[in-house]
Amino acid sequence: MLEVQHLSVNYRQTSVLEDIHLVVHPGELVGLIGPNGAGKSTLIQSILGLVPAHQGQVLLDGQPLRRCQHRIAYVPQRSHIDWDYPITAWNVVMMAQTRAAGWFRRPNRDARRTVWAALERVEMLELRHRQIRELSGGQQQRVFLARALAQQADFFFLDEPFTGIDKKTEAVMLRTFTELQAQNKALLVCSHEWGDALRRYDRLLLLNRTLLADDVPDTVMTLENMQRAYSQTPSANGIDRLSEFLVC
Ligand SMILES: Nc1ncnc2c1ncn2[C@@H]1O[C@H](COP(=O)(O)OP(=O)(O)OP(=O)(O)O)[C@@H](O)[C@H]1O
Numbered sequence: 739m740l741e742v743q744h745l746s747v748n749y750r751q752t753s754v755l756e757d758i759h760l761v762v763h764p765g766e767l768v769g770l771i772g773p774n775g776a777g778k779s780t781l782i783q784s785i786l787g788l789v790p791a792h793q794g795q796v797l798l799d800g801q802p803l804r805r806c807q808h809r810i811a812y813v814p815q816r817s818h819i820d821w822d823y824p825i826t827a828w829n830v831v832m833m834a835q836t837r838a839a840g841w842f843r844r845p846n847r848d849a850r851r852t853v854w855a856a857l858e859r860v861e862m863l864e865l866r867h868r869q870i871r872e873l874s875g876g877q878q879q880r881v882f883l884a885r886a887l888a889q890q891a892d893f894f895f896l897d898e899p900f901t902g903i904d905k906k907t908e909a910v911m912l913r914t915f916t917e918l919q920a921q922n923k924a925l926l927v928c929s930h931e932w933g934d935a936l937r938r939y940d941r942l943l944l945l946n947r948t949l950l951a952d953d954v955p956d957t958v959m960t961l962e963n964m965q966r967a968y969s970q971t972p973s974a975n976g977i978d979r980l981s982e983f984l985v986c
Pocket residue numbers: 749750754772773774775776777778779780781
């Protein structure tokens with residue numbers, strides 16, 4: 739079980755997250771939603787230790803997360819990745835293995851098998867020798883999903899994995915989520931999805947600096963909750979799309 743306790747984050751004296759408390763259980767698919775600038779990416783990054791917390795702690799099965807980082811896999815937002823970096827799809831996925839085995843050791847047969855299986859699972863084996871900058875947005879997303887799979891983690895954090903992808907990638911992603919849940923792995927997915935798509939989650943976390951709601955989708959997606967979240971930060975896809983959001 740992953741537990742975030744009283745987590746607060748500041749950027750240059752400005753409070754971005756305040757007193758966040760949440761729990762993610764094995765086998766759960768949890769959606770993290772909220773308007774632009776609500777702090778969703780910051781929450782994921784502070785849980786992972788990539789952004790320092792002002793207060794609070796993150797525990798994994800009662801242990802500080804920094805002691806069990808190998809149990810966490812992270813698929814960053816596509817816009818946070820340098821796509822010009824000269825690296826093949828194969829080597830992106832192999833990076834997860836290199837970190838586990840040590841940077842100066844040649845990848846052994848097990849590592850190569852793991853990378854092969856992960857790329858096969860996301861249907862990217864044929865394009866393994868391509869530079870990542872030469873892949874489509876959806877293909878790039880599948881390579882980073884394969885990297886997370888190769889890590890053989892227990893908890894998966896994905897930041898906007900459904901943004902700018904094709905139908906095939908969406909299908910691969912959803913199939914993989916189902917498989918991971920069946921293996922009792924947990925997923926926390928930051929999302930800008932709307933309407934019925936949000937029903938795929940076991941639970942939704944509604945964030946806007948503080949955690950405004952944490953419950954099953956139908957209970958979170960009320961007009962009152964949406965107004966509380968989206969009227970704090972009016973944005974192009976906020977209040978204008980409330981009716982679409984509440985279709986479900
Ligand atoms: N490195 C940084 N330094 C200073 N402020 C930052 C930094 N990163 C994010 N912020 C600010 O923190 C707030 C939360 O940003 P964050 O990216 O976590 O929100 P988000 O909910 O993920 O937004 P989006 O949905 O647009 O990706 C925003 O006001 C943003 O401008």
